[in-house]
Amino acid sequence: MSKRKHDISRRQFLEGSGAAFAVATVAPALAGPLSAADLPVTEGVSPGVPSTAIRLVVNGAEHRIEVEDRWTLAELLRDHFGLTGTKIGCDRGECGACTVLLDGKPVYSCSNLAVWADGREVQTVEGLAHDGHLDPLQQAFIEHDGPQCGFCTSGQLMSAKGLLTRNPHPSPHEVQAAMTGNICRCSNYNHYVEAVMAASKNPKTSKRASGHSTASNAAAEVSATKRRRGASTSASTEGGAR
Amino acid sequence: MSLITRKTVGHPTPRIDALERVTGKATYSGDVHLPGMLYARILRSSHAHANIRQIDVSGALALPGVKTVLTHENCTVVWGSGSVSGGRQYIDEIKKTTRQKRYVFNNPVRFFGEPVAAVVATNRHIAEEALRLITVEYETLPHVLDQEDALRPESVKIWPDGNISLNAKNEAEPEVYRRGNVEEGFRTSEQVFEDRYTTTYVHNAQMEPRVCVASWEGDKLTLYTPTQGTSNCRHDMARDLGIPDEKVRVICKYMGGGFGNKNQNQDADLIAAMLAKEVGAPVKLELTRKEDFIGVHGRWPTTQYYKVGVNRDGVLQALQLRGYSGMGPYRKNSGAIGGVELYQCPNVESVVYPVYTNRAVSGNYRAPEFPQGFFGIQSMMDDVAYKMKMDPVEFVLKNMTRKSNDDVPYSNYTLEDCIRRGAEAFEWKKRWHAPGADTGPIKRGAGMSFMTIRSPLGQSSAVIRLDSNGRYTVFVGVTDIGAGAKTTMSMIAAEELDVPLSSIDLVWGDTDRCPFSVGESGSRTTDMTGGAVIEAARDLKKQIAEKGLPKGENALIASASPNPTSDGKVRKAFGAHFVEVEVDTELGRVRVLKYVAVHDSGRIINPLTAASQIKGGATQGIGMALHEDLFYDRRSGQPLTAGYYGARVMTHLDAPEIEVIFIESDDGYGPFGAKCIGEAGIVHAVAGVGNAIFNAIGHRMKDLPISRDRILGVLA
Numbered sequence: 041m042s043k044r045k046h047d048i049s050r051r052q053f054l055e056g057s058g059a060a061f062a063v064a065t066v067a068p069a070l071a072g073p074l075s076a077a078d079l080p081v082t083e084g085v086s087p088g089v090p091s092t093a094i095r096l097v098v099n100g101a102e103h104r105i106e107v108e109d110r111w112t113l114a115e116l117l118r119d120h121f122g123l124t125g126t127k128i129g130c131d132r133g134e135c136g137a138c139t140v141l142l143d144g145k146p147v148y149s150c151s152n153l154a155v156w157a158d159g160r161e162v163q164t165v166e167g168l169a170h171d172g173h174l175d176p177l178q179q180a181f182i183e184h185d186g187p188q189c190g191f192c193t194s195g196q197l198m199s200a201k202g203l204l205t206r207n208p209h210p211s212p213h214e215v216q217a218a219m220t221g222n223i224c225r226c227s228n229y230n231h232y233v234e235a236v237m238a239a240s241k242n243p244k245t246s247k248r249a250s251g252h253s254t255a256s257n258a259a260a261e262v263s264a265t266k267r268r269r270g271a272s273t274s275a276s277t278e279g280g281a282r
Numbered sequence: 283m284s285l286i287t288r289k290t291v292g293h294p295t296p297r298i299d300a301l302e303r304v305t306g307k308a309t310y311s312g313d314v315h316l317p318g319m320l321y322a323r324i325l326r327s328s329h330a331h332a333n334i335r336q337i338d339v340s341g342a343l344a345l346p347g348v349k350t351v352l353t354h355e356n357c358t359v360v361w362g363s364g365s366v367s368g369g370r371q372y373i374d375e376i377k378k379t380t381r382q383k384r385y386v387f388n389n390p391v392r393f394f395g396e397p398v399a400a401v402v403a404t405n406r407h408i409a410e411e412a413l414r415l416i417t418v419e420y421e422t423l424p425h426v427l428d429q430e431d432a433l434r435p436e437s438v439k440i441w442p443d444g445n446i447s448l449n450a451k452n453e454a455e456p457e458v459y460r461r462g463n464v465e466e467g468f469r470t471s472e473q474v475f476e477d478r479y480t481t482t483y484v485h486n487a488q489m490e491p492r493v494c495v496a497s498w499e500g501d502k503l504t505l506y507t508p509t510q511g512t513s514n515c516r517h518d519m520a521r522d523l524g525i526p527d528e529k530v531r532v533i534c535k536y537m538g539g540g541f542g543n544k545n546q547n548q549d550a551d552l553i554a555a556m557l558a559k560e561v562g563a564p565v566k567l568e569l570t571r572k573e574d575f576i577g578v579h580g581r582w583p584t585t586q587y588y589k590v591g592v593n594r595d596g597v598l599q600a601l602q603l604r605g606y607s608g609m610g611p612y613r614k615n616s617g618a619i620g621g622v623e624l625y626q627c628p629n630v631e632s633v634v635y636p637v638y639t640n641r642a643v644s645g646n647y648r649a650p651e652f653p654q655g656f657f658g659i660q661s662m663m664d665d666v667a668y669k670m671k672m673d674p675v676e677f678v679l680k681n682m683t684r685k686s687n688d689d690v691p692y693s694n695y696t697l698e699d700c701i702r703r704g705a706e707a708f709e710w711k712k713r714w715h716a717p718g719a720d721t722g723p724i725k726r727g728a729g730m731s732f733m734t735i736r737s738p739l740g741q742s743s744a745v746i747r748l749d750s751n752g753r754y755t756v757f758v759g760v761t762d763i764g765a766g767a768k769t770t771m772s773m774i775a776a777e778e779l780d781v782p783l784s785s786i787d788l789v790w791g792d793t794d795r796c797p798f799s800v801g802e803s804g805s806r807t808t809d810m811t812g813g814a815v816i817e818a819a820r821d822l823k824k825q826i827a828e829k830g831l832p833k834g835e836n837a838l839i840a841s842a843s844p845n846p847t848s849d850g851k852v853r854k855a856f857g858a859h860f861v862e863v864e865v866d867t868e869l870g871r872v873r874v875l876k877y878v879a880v881h882d883s884g885r886i887i888n889p890l891t892a893a894s895q896i897k898g899g900a901t902q903g904i905g906m907a908l909h910e911d912l913f914y915d916r917r918s919g920q921p922l923t924a925g926y927y928g929a930r931v932m933t934h935l936d937a938p939e940i941e942v943i944f945i946e947s948d949d950g951y952g953p954f955g956a957k958c959i960g961e962a963g964i965v966h967a968v969a970g971v972g973n974a975i976f977n978a979i980g981h982r983m984k985d986l987p988i989s990r991d992r993i994l995g996v997l998a
Contacts, residue, residue, distance in 0.1 A: 086347070086405060110407055124313035125306015127538070129489045130571035134926040137489055165306035174304070182300040185890045188898060189764025190303035191489035191538025197304065220934040223926055225489050225539055226764050227901035228894050229937035 094158035098123070099167030107154040113147075114138045116154035117164060125165040125194045129223070136222035139195035140164050146202035148221075165194035168201065176242040177201060177235070184235035188226035195222045200236045209240055285885060285946055291777040291954050294890035297769045298788065299536075299762070308536040312493040314506045316564040319495065320349060322557050323409040324550070324569070325399040325416050326577060327391035330425035330640040330919025331438065334389045334398065334418060341415035342401055347408040349561045351416070353399045354387035357556060361386050363518050363546040364643075368450030369609075369616040369636065371546065371646075372514065377521070381452045382441055384612045386549050386556075390423065392440055392611030393640050394920050395576035397549060402557040402565055425640035425919040429608035430585050432637045440611050440638040447613045447636040456635040457618060461687060464589075467600025467629030471591025474600075475666050478587050481654035481968075481986040483608070484910040485580035485924075486647045487931050490538020492574050496554035497564035503530050503555055508537035510545045511801020513759050516793045518547035523555060534761040534791045541902075542646030543578045544763070545803045575924035579645030580912060582636075583608045584619055586658035591629075596670040598627040598681045603659070605634040607644070614645035620652040620965075621659035624734060625681050626688055640919050642912065646803060649735065649961035653903060653968045657986060660731045660969035665982055668717060674730055674973065675705055675714075683734060686852035693848050694949035696882040697856040701732055704880035707943060708860035713876075718980020726875070727978025728862045731970035734854040737809060737884070737957035741845035743797035744814035746775065746822050748831070748838045754779060754822075755787045758811050759799025762790065765960050766891035767807045773887055774812045774953050778819035797841065805855075805958030808887060812953035817842030848951045855957040857881040859900065859970040865978040867997050870990030872908055872975060874938040879967075882945040884957035889944065892959055897940040899963020905932040906964075907971035909987045930987075 085091040090109040095102065098121060107116055114131070117123040117140065126149055129137030133151035140149045141163040149162075168175040177200050180186070187193040196219060203210060203218040210218065215236045216229075224232065239245055285292070302308040339351040362377040365384035370376045387397055399416055403409040424438040431437055432445040439445060446454040468474050494507035503523070509515040512532045520527045537544065554567040569577060584607050591600035607617035617636030667677035678701060685691055705711075713728040720726050745757040756775045760767040768788050776783040789795050800810045822840035832838050862876040879896050886892045909930040913923045923929050948955030968986070976982050981996040 086408070089407075108407075118313075119315070122315075123306070124309070127310070127490070128312070129491065129538075130926055132571060132925065134571070135489065165304075169305060174301075178304040181304045182296050185296065185300075185894050187297075187300065187303040187764075188766070188891075188894050189489060189537065189539035190308055191310065193303050194306050216934040216937075223489070223931060223933055225487050225541070225902075225931060226894070227898040227905075227932055227937060229901065229932070229934050230897050230939055231894060233934070 092155045094155055096157045096159070097161040099163055109153070109155055111154040112150050113140070113152040113154050113157050113162070114149035117149060123164050123166050127191050127194055129191065136195045136199065137192050139198040139222060141198055141202055144202065144205060146199045165197055168197060175201070176239040176245045177204070180235040180239040180242070184231045184238060186228060186232045186235045188228050192222055192224045196224065196232055204240055204245055208245060212237060285948055285955070288777055288954070289780070290773045290783055291885065291887050292889065295769060295773060295783070295888050297766055297891065298772055299768055310490060310536045310538055311495065311506045311508045311534060312490065312568065314495045316495060316497055319564040319566055320402050320404060320561060321406040321409050322400055322402040322554060322565050322567040323406065323413055324397050324553065324573065325401070325413045326573065327394060327396040327398050329391065329420050329422050330394045331423040331440070332391055332420040333423065334391065335421050336419040337399060338417045339399065341417070342412040345408060345412050345415060347404040348412045349402045350557065351399055351401050352387065352553065352556060354385060354389045357387055359386050359522055359552060359556065360384065361549050361552055362522050364549060364614065365612040366614065367448050367452050369613045370450050371615060374521070376450055379452065382443070382448055382613070386552050393642055395573065395642060397553070397577070400553045400557060402561055406568065427639055427641055427914050427916060427919060429583060429606040429637040429639055432639050433606070433635065440640065445638045447609055447617065447638055456633050457616065459622065459632040460630065462629030464600045464602045464629045464631040468589065468591045471599040472594040474589065474591045475669060476589045477662055477665065477984065478585065479658035479661055479984045480586070481584045481657055483580050483583045483641060483644065483912045484647070484906050485575050485912055485929055486541040486543040487926065487929060488539030488541055488543065491571055492548060492550050492569040492578055493567065494551050494554045495564060495566045496558040498559055501525070501529055504533065505530065505551055505555060506533050507551050508540065508544050509534050510540050510761060510763050510803050511799070512761055512791060512793050512796070513798045514545065514801050515547045515551065519551060519555065522547065522552055531794045537761055537763055539764050541648040542650065542803060545646055545801060548578060572924045575912065575929070576642045576921050579614055579643045581647040581654065582617055582644035584654045584658070586619060586655070588659065588662045590662060590666050592666060592670060596667065596672050596677055596680060598625055600629040601625060601627045603632040603634070607634060607636050608639045608641060609636050610641050610643035611638050612643050614643055615650050617644070618651035619655040621655035623687060624659065624683055624732070626683050641914060642921060648899065648902065649965045652735065652965040653906060656731065656733060656966050657968040657972055660966065661972050661982065661984065664729070664973045664976060673714070675701065675710055678732055682732060690850070690852050693851040693853045693951055694947055696945055696947050697732065697734060699945050700856050700858040700880045700882055703943060703945060704730070704858040704860045704878050707880070707941070708876065708878040710860060713862050714977060717977050720978060723866065723868050725865050725867060725978040726862060727865065727974045727976065728860070729970050729973025729975070729977055730858060730860045731966035731973060732858040733962070733966040734856055735958060735962055735965055737805065737853040737855045739813065739846045739848055739853065739951060740800060740806065740810045741843065742800045742810040742814045743841065743843040744811060744818040745797055745839065745841040746818045748822060750832045750834055750836060752785060753787055754781060754785055755789060756815060757789045757796045758815065759793070759796040760790050760807055760811055761802060763802045765802065765807070765895060766888060767802060769891060770808050770887050771812060771815055774815045775819055777954065778816045779823065805960040805962065808956050809952045809958060812956060813846060814842050814844055816953050817844045846951070853949065853951060853957060855881065855883045855959065855962050857962055857966065859966050861970040861974040863971065863974040863978055865975060865993065867979065870993040872988065872993070874904055874971065877938050878941045878943065879963060880943045880945060881962055882947055883959040883962055884952055885946055885948055885955035886944050887954070887956050892944065893942045895959050896942045896963035899961065900940045900967045901932050901937050903964040903967020904971055905936070907968040907986065907988055909989055911987050
């Protein structure tokens with residue numbers, strides 16, 4: 041184990057992951073008290089266990105961290121960076137709940153070792169919102185009632201994000217094919233496909249894809265979401281994409 | 283039927299917690315991390331049936347980081363809801379009188395995957411390693427997997443009482459329902475038909491595997507666990523641990539589905555609580571996906587023998603079911619087989635044997651007794667219609683139930699509307715043809731199925747507080763399994779209080795903060811807890827009228843625990859599904875081309891989330907019809923397909939478009955006339971797919987799943 045490179049402190053971690061937690065500053069507070077899961081987790085490596093120092097970028101922030109060689113990327117993100125938006129549904133590469141983007145491509149983070157992320161860039165669901173406003177996919181997921189239980193949602197979002205980045209205007213069948221590695225046992229597949237199709241038609245999606253950040257007001261977007269909650273009459277209940 | 287337009291109820295509304303769900307901020311039980319928390323893992327039986335001669339845990343205890351190990355030798359706690367006589371899971375008294383008790387760790391072990399030991403260590407990797415250092419000496423016993431085989435005299439007795447599961451009175455008797463006289467009915471029938479149908483074990487397979495975090499402060503336990511019923515989980519934990527209810531706090535803020543297998547307390551909750559007590563630190567117990575598949579429970583497999591008598595006009599004269607339900611080695615639920623209640627018939631007999639086997643335990647999975655029973659009986663009836671040369675829709679319209687058990691009136695009745703509306707939207711007359719008539723290697727076919735499902739009223743509670751800032755805080759014991767109960771409860775409160783939805787705050791999922799709730803199972807939350815919210819809102823409005831709005835530091839608090847009835851009438855939701863499939867007769871592959879689901883679940887509170895429920899239910903039903911199966915090796919008694927790939931659950935590419943049509947009605951009961959919806963979409967989906975396949979290929983598929991190999995088998 042290399043002590044020399046084991047140089048991340050709790051303070052550095054918190055500073056470094058500022059971008060990851062930026063969503064919380066615009067998202068409405070959860071009802072109820074601050075839960076234990078909102079506290080960052082910084083468990084280190086166990087003594088005597090083979091470990092490696094790696095550098096990786098998570099949601100735009102660079103980290104150096106000593107990881108046990110046996111940790112999966114999902115474990116690193118959840119237990120050591122506190123990014124619990126990434127879910128573990130099967131831990132064996134079957135369900136897709138743990139999907140994150142690794143250098144822009146969707147991967148199962150349960151089936152990638154943390155050390156393999158050395159020198160690479162990871163994006164999780166916590167990094168989807170930009171400058172305080174939701175990604176068009178997140179907005180579409182809300183409007184089309186994509187998440188039922190929500191446990192597969194982060195993975196669905198990241199697969200969809202990977203798809204729209206490489207193919208901004210997919211057909212419904214291309215959406216299904218790209219996301220078929222993401223199981224939704226609530227089986228809300230119709231709504232997920234509708235949501236991705238809606239997001240792909242959102243002009244903001246193509247702007248984002250070309251790296252253009254619009255100057256639109258973050259607060260306006262969040263308050264629009266609140267208004268929709270208040271008395272929505274527009275969302276479609278049936279039919280749709282295919 | 284047109285209902286009056288309301289301000290909030292009836293409008294498609296995104297979930298109040300949707301933002302948390304799409305930003306990764308929603309806190310599920312597995313996301314909870316407490317300071318000093320340890321990790322636990324369970325060692326499970328590698329035999330289907332065996333006596334444990336000896337367990338040596340010394341190797342595990344010697345591993346640095348391991349804190350303690352529990353086995354049947356040092357833990358004798360009874361898991362009350364793990365085995366209940368008669369499967370009456372909600373009746374506390376029966377848990378005390380149940381003779382076939384299930385311990386947290388049992389000896390003998392009675393199924394592959396039964397807990398043998400639990401280890402707690404400083405991290406999950408050490409806990410996993412410790413499991414490998416435990417040596418168990420088994421004396422293997424014969425096992426039996428099939429529910430019919432289990433009743434053969436030569437089969438091993440899994441319990442000393444035999445393999446017929448004991449009923450609520452601890453008697454080894456089947457569940458029996460009779461009206462009229464079936465023997466007489468068959469004698470006077472013009473034609474009598476007999477057949478056998480089977481359904482297999484399918485797992486709930488909810489996305490969130492079971493996980494819990496237990497933490498003790500003094501003598502009070504806090505349990506973060508995914509449970510559909512915080513109230514019943516708390517009471518179960520307190521009873522099993524021998525402590526008062528108020529010494530248990532159950533918290534479930536978000537949960538990743540359950541479809542019935544996260545109700546009440548589970549053995550994992552007890553294990554985590556006992557380990558945490560033992561080591562004096564918080565403990566997180568995580569189940570792997572495979573453990574979740576074999577260690578919790580799924581839908582009971584069934585064998586169904588039907589005998590049906592009709593007169594020359596195709597009107598039912600007698601209907602007989604002899605059924606066998608495989609419960610695994612413990613009774614968690616009734617093992618009933620639903621379906622005979624769907625038909626109007628003077629002479630009916632249903633005899634169902636809940637049977638012990640050495641498979642994984644059976645229990646609640648979304649409409650526990652219906653999809654398998656509706657598949658059997660509606661396939662049978664579809665076949666009778668065919669043999670009587672009748673259009674299946676005409677046969678159903680002639681024979682479907684019009685009063686509950688031909689006796690008690692329904693609170694309202696829209697089954698016929700559902701069927702006629704569905705037939706029209708689906709263009710039944712155009713799509714349905716003589717079975718197997720389609721030429722060519724790819725054959726199309728159309729099928730239909732229908733349903734009624736219980737939608738009872740009952741007791742639940744709600745509290746509403748109005749503060750001087752104009753915020754209404756609604757306290758309900760729901761957990762929001764994914765059906766959208768938090769949003770539904772808020773909408774009901776906003777509607778009754780006549781305030782915008784944005785003035786409602788909701789407190790949920792915490793037994794120390796919320797009143798009793800019936801739990802999110804049996805499609806009861808909207809009806810029962812929603813009813814309590816309305817009662818509390820009415821009380822609050824009365825208080826406001828009397829005392830005025832609260833000012834300064836004052837607040838008004840209203841509460842209600844109503845237990846309404848439907849005045850002796852039977853409340854049911856109704857529905858009809860119409861399915862068109864395409865069967866590739868060379869590959870055996872089935873694709874669903876068109877699916878129309880017509881439902882009357884009374885007033886639809888939130889059309890957006892209600893559509894999700896029906897679409898999801900129907901899609902799960904298609905998976906059960908076509909490919910889902912927890913397949914066992916008969917010789918070793920080991921499950922071979924415990925996982926998503928193996929059990930072949932539906933994926934994006936499998937899922938067809940489901941067209942949902944709601945026929946809304948108001949029977950004068952329930953919140954604004956709402957009835958049950960959560961289970962309504964799945965119950966008849968399996969039967970509809972099966973009937974469409976028959977229409978396509980002209981062969982009746984009598985065993986689930988209707989997999990490619992089976993289709994190729996009948997066509998060979």
